[in-house]
Amino acid sequence: MTNGVRPKIFLPVVILLLFIASIAALTQGSTHVDLEVTLRVLAAKITFHTLSGSVSKVDEVIVWLIRVPRVIVAAFVGAGLAVAGGLMQGLFRNPLAEPNIVGVGSGAVLGAVIVFLSGLTVKSALALPLAGFSGALLALATVYALATRGGITPVSTLLLSGIALAALLGAISSLLISLSIVNWQVAQEIVFWMMGGLDSRTWTHVWISAPFISLGMGFSLYYARDLDLLIQGEETAAALGVDVELSKRAIIVMAALLTGSCVAVAGAVGFVGLIVPHVTRLFVGPGHRALLPSSALVGAAFLIVCDLLARTVHPPAEIRLGIITAAFGAPFFIFLLLRKFREVSLL
Amino acid sequence: MVDPDKNSGIPAILISSVVALALSLHLAQAYVGRLELSDRAGEYGRANFDTGSTNYPREVNDAEGYALKLARPVHRAGSQYWSIDEYLYSIVPPREVVSVSQSAYDRTYSNVYRWAEEFHPAISSDPEVVLRVDPDLFLVSSSGRADFTEILKRAGLPVFRTYTSFTKLEEVRRTILLLGYLTGRDAEAAGVAREFDQAITRAQRWKSAGAPAPRILGYSGKYSYGGETLFNDVVRAAGGINVAAEHGVQGYEAVNAEGILRWNPDWIVSGAARGNSAAVLSRLLEDPAISLTTAAKKGQVLVFENNIFLPMSPFTALFLDALGEALYSPKTEVARD
Numbered sequence: 001m002t003n004g005v006r007p008k009i010f011l012p013v014v015i016l017l018l019f020i021a022s023i024a025a026l027t028q029g030s031t032h033v034d035l036e037v038t039l040r041v042l043a044a045k046i047t048f049h050t051l052s053g054s055v056s057k058v059d060e061v062i063v064w065l066i067r068v069p070r071v072i073v074a075a076f077v078g079a080g081l082a083v084a085g086g087l088m089q090g091l092f093r094n095p096l097a098e099p100n101i102v103g104v105g106s107g108a109v110l111g112a113v114i115v116f117l118s119g120l121t122v123k124s125a126l127a128l129p130l131a132g133f134s135g136a137l138l139a140l141a142t143v144y145a146l147a148t149r150g151g152i153t154p155v156s157t158l159l160l161s162g163i164a165l166a167a168l169l170g171a172i173s174s175l176l177i178s179l180s181i182v183n184w185q186v187a188q189e190i191v192f193w194m195m196g197g198l199d200s201r202t203w204t205h206v207w208i209s210a211p212f213i214s215l216g217m218g219f220s221l222y223y224a225r226d227l228d229l230l231i232q233g234e235e236t237a238a239a240l241g242v243d244v245e246l247s248k249r250a251i252i253v254m255a256a257l258l259t260g261s262c263v264a265v266a267g268a269v270g271f272v273g274l275i276v277p278h279v280t281r282l283f284v285g286p287g288h289r290a291l292l293p294s295s296a297l298v299g300a301a302f303l304i305v306c307d308l309l310a311r312t313v314h315p316p317a318e319i320r321l322g323i324i325t326a327a328f329g330a331p332f333f334i335f336l337l338l339r340k341f342r343e344v345s346l347l
Numbered sequence: 348m349v350d351p352d353k354n355s356g357i358p359a360i361l362i363s364s365v366v367a368l369a370l371s372l373h374l375a376q377a378y379v380g381r382l383e384l385s386d387r388a389g390e391y392g393r394a395n396f397d398t399g400s401t402n403y404p405r406e407v408n409d410a411e412g413y414a415l416k417l418a419r420p421v422h423r424a425g426s427q428y429w430s431i432d433e434y435l436y437s438i439v440p441p442r443e444v445v446s447v448s449q450s451a452y453d454r455t456y457s458n459v460y461r462w463a464e465e466f467h468p469a470i471s472s473d474p475e476v477v478l479r480v481d482p483d484l485f486l487v488s489s490s491g492r493a494d495f496t497e498i499l500k501r502a503g504l505p506v507f508r509t510y511t512s513f514t515k516l517e518e519v520r521r522t523i524l525l526l527g528y529l530t531g532r533d534a535e536a537a538g539v540a541r542e543f544d545q546a547i548t549r550a551q552r553w554k555s556a557g558a559p560a561p562r563i564l565g566y567s568g569k570y571s572y573g574g575e576t577l578f579n580d581v582v583r584a585a586g587g588i589n590v591a592a593e594h595g596v597q598g599y600e601a602v603n604a605e606g607i608l609r610w611n612p613d614w615i616v617s618g619a620a621r622g623n624s625a626a627v628l629s630r631l632l633e634d635p636a637i638s639l640t641t642a643a644k645k646g647q648v649l650v651f652e653n654n655i656f657l658p659m660s661p662f663t664a665l666f667l668d669a670l671g672e673a674l675y676s677p678k679t680e681v682a683r684d
Binding site for chain 1 (some may be wrong): 411448470472473474475476478479481489490491492493494496500502503504554570590598599600601
């Protein structure tokens with residue numbers, strides 16, 4: 001595969017797909033809104049013009065307060081998870097690595113479960129994303145403290161600590177959920193949230209997640225070269241001037257920041273971070289300077305389409321987003337495994 | 348080689364994390380069962396609706412402390428929660444209920460599915476759908492998530508968050524009147540409240556003076572119904588003793604075989620999906636612990652259909668009547684389909 005040729009075709013195609021997916025997601029939903037009305041609302045809001053009387057207040061509200069923030073959150077979450085996945089796969093030199101591998105997703109889930117049980121979610125729309133984000137950061141700090149020895153953080157120790165912490169946090173979440181079963185409505189809310197979803201997402205969720213995800217993606221690009229060198233091995237990277245420990249630390253913190261921000265606003269949406277970087281790599285090659293931004297675009301388009309399916313397959317009920325992504329992701333994961341087995345048997 | 352001195356911070360972080368998690372667990376568990384906005388919004392439902400005033404505008408504080416102003420009587424009411432559906436259909440003409448919870452259509456426990464099937468109100472699971480049906484008043488459970496409510500409020504919809512986890516019959520009665528006041532159906536609500544009062548009175552009259560109070564265990568899915576539950580108040584109204592509350596259970600708590608044997612209730616009362624009562628009854632009687640209780644030995648295990656057993660609405664009257672009859676009528680049977 002020739003790097004530099006395919007990205008030139010691939011990126012415009014993905015941008016076009018992202019645009020089409022966004023328009024489709026804005027015009028389709030549990031109720032009908034004309035494409036023309038959607039575009040007029042968007043144009044008026046973006047240019048700060050007042051809408052004419054031919055657009056109803058309900059259409060305006062549905063497009064601007066319900067669908068637009070939802071599509072933006074989907075795009076950010078898809079992009080964030082894809083970039084986090086790309087970072088983790090690069091750092092661990094393993095195509096099966098995914099963003100939650102160091103336990104941040106489990107931390108976010110536990111944070112969310114606690115605010116569900118405390119009743120804070122009924123009082124403030126901010127409670128859930130903030131708790132999810134705090135849980136993710138706490139989990140990251142704990143994993144890092146566990147894995148760091150004498151200022152050095154071996155990747156394998158980090159990985160094992162992350163797996164152990166994820167199991168522990170998962171067990172605590174399960175315990176809390178089992179205690180909450182008596183309040184079936186709360187238990188139902190928790191279970192639904194854990195399946196991932198973007199229902200009832202507002203501009204508040206955009207403002208909470210967008211800065212952190214943008215920051216995480218921006219800094220990821222800064223470390224793209226280091227990641228390319230780290231793939232050659234830590235000694236080689238160090239010989240070529242990479243501050244290995246600093247880079248590893250920064251990459252993991254960014255991946256965790258991205259994952260925590262995404263889980264905080266969308267719940268546990270699996271497989272995006274696994275399959276998107278992998279597919280993107282097939283088109284743009286392994287270089288992270290092309291891979292990370294391309295993955296972000298593909299992830300955004302992918303999650304917008306998945307969310308569109310989630311709310312249109314069985315209206316007015318919504319299929320949980322995590323189910324849709326898993327429906328794509330699980331077969332792909334098996335395909336990866338089988339391909340890996342075949343490669344090994346051919347050696 | 349690892350220098351142990353450089354790892355001295357790790358135990359501290361670990362201990363801090365464990366303490367933080369334990370504290371979180373404790374807090375979360377302490378709050379289980381007290382999830383609503385209740386007892387924090389003291390102004391809830393404050394309105395002069397006892398006067399039967401027909402004046403507008405009306406202003407009522409909801410469970411969030413939000414003051415809802417209504418300029419005129421409501422002709423398009425929406426609901427997001429199954430027990431609110433039952434209040435609305437009891438008070439408002441069915442054609443004026445424009446959206447309901449998914450549960451309203453569920454024949455296994457809804458008391459209002461016939462109206463839902465006849466008038467086809469929208470299902471309120473999606474804010475877009477709720478906005479499309481354009482209700483004059485949209486009622487949300489106080490235990491519902493804030494983000495759903497926030498979208499509707501931002502869209503300018505008149506949203507009222509009402510309590511739904513009732514623990515007293517009086518709270519049900521008061522909510523009937525409150526929803527009557529909110530919808531402008533004061534007279535209809537007063538009528539429903541009167542019928543509800545009559546059901547309570549009937550339940551109280553079943554037990555003859557001087558007769559021993561039956562000791563009753565409310566038991567469903569391994570959980571017992573303790574004090575501070577509506578079941579407890581129904582049992583009290585029917586002249587019984589709630590054995591779980593008697594043993595210090597507050598709210599809903601899991602009870603094991605040993606607990607059931609120690610409590611040894613005279614009666615065990617449970618719920619089942621519509622048409623499933625006989626199967627649930629036989630399963631209960633096969634339970635080794637239950638089979639040894641006085642309730643089982645005397646054939647006093649009662650299984651009511653969930654549309655009778657579960658409501659926290661005017662339809663709780665069904666349970667009051669059914670329980671009173673089951674406990675005191677000489678023709679008591681073990682399964683009630």
